[in-house]
Amino acid sequence: MKRLNGGGEIKAKNQLGIIGLGKMGGNLALQAAEKDIDVVGKARSIKPELEKKGVKVVDNYDSFVSFLKHPRVIYLSLPAGPTVDAVLYELVPSLERGDVVMDGGNSFYLDSIEREGRLRGKGIYFLDCGTSGGLEGARHGACFMVGGRNGGIKMAEPILKGLAVPGGYLHTGKPGSGHFAKLVHNGIEFGMLQSIGEGVALLRASSFDLDLQEVFKNWSNGSVIRGWLVELMEKGLREEGIESIEGYVEDTGEVNWLLQDAINKEVPIPVISQSVMELFKSRMHESDAYKSIALMRHGFGGHPFGKDDRIIKERKTSRIKKI
Structure with a gap:
């Protein structure tokens, strides 16, 4: 061996x-x-x-x-x-x-x-x-x-x-249990991305002269919220910046299935639900929060910046069986 x-x-x-x-x-x-x-x-x-x-x-x-x-x-x-x-x-x-x-x-x-x-x-x-x-x-x-x-x-x-x-x-x-676990995982991911993105928006709107890259680097070392997404946010700020990023967040639609499944099971998931609504809003107007989410998603999965016709098609066709 x-x-x-x-x-x-x-x-x-x-x-x-x-x-x-x-x-x-x-x-x-x-x-x-x-x-x-x-x-x-x-x-x-x-x-x-x-x-x-x-x-x-x-x-x-x-x-x-x-x-x-x-x-x-x-x-x-x-x-x-x-x-x-x-x-x-x-x-x-x-x-x-x-x-x-x-x-x-x-x-x-x-x-x-x-x-x-x-x-x-x-x-x-x-x-x-x-x-x-x-x-x-x-x-x-x-x-x-x-x-x-x-x-x-x-x-x-x-x-x-x-x-x-x-x-x-x-x-x-x-x-079925493996893909169900991954579906819930993706819902949790959405909630975490939204929270980090909103944090970036607050930091940028403050009256302090904060170096966001250094803040996220600091949070990646020993803080309660340390983790890969925080690290990706620091990396994205360092390599891409945020001003030039398009805030349109693309996705393939899996977490929409999770919302429907939760409704059928009568299990409340308000944070995940709102994160999906915020993702839809990203396609209507720009914000620092949405740009941050796009930056992190690009970092972990190579997801595109902006609208992508191939992914839009996949979002509509990727589930065969109805809930």
Whole structure:
């Protein structure tokens, strides 16, 4: 066994297939390759920057599946919604009983439960793998919350532990639970972003000559509110500033699902609810709070500054099953 920087242990030359080699999938592939995992990625085009680091990249499912020995472990790094089902439609006929497919995107948890049922009937394990940590986590050690049956978990767990930070892997329970945990996580994230953004607005409106970058650097060292988002705010102020940032905050809509789910469960979530309303307001007028949120979101996930037609489309199509 070989101990890894991520805190887990995996056997040398385990194999992992990754479908979708964008920002998250590409960084995860690089991390895996560095940790003695044979990685094959399926993408629409060849990725020389990944191949020179040891990632095999193919553009068809036959080559992708043939590279992986049975039982296969495959991670989907795809936008939520119809894209996941389209890929499963093409991929599953080439798989064998006992193979494992993990959805590492932000799919709606009821969609994941339905997909798990479909693949279970074919003898294939489907795991809903909530993935957090942004681009940095994918590259250097992520946080995984994974729902699914024990048989599939047993096969995927050694790889996921190796790709996670210490303590950053959890089998949350039955199918759907991983994506549900990630959905709640994203709601909490929204509330935290809004609070920090409002704090920036207050600091900038004060009569004091405050160096905001230094304030956030100070708060990152020992304060009660220290954490990655505070660190990202300091980094964003240092590298980008705030004056030139567009305050339009884009999102893919997952936390809207959480609000609807909370209403159905009659669970009050006023802070998360208001953070979503504030996000909508960001699309109507500029403010320092909204600029700050955009700055932090860009820092952890590479989210765009300003309006993005692709994300707007994803927001409307990424959930299949209705609540």
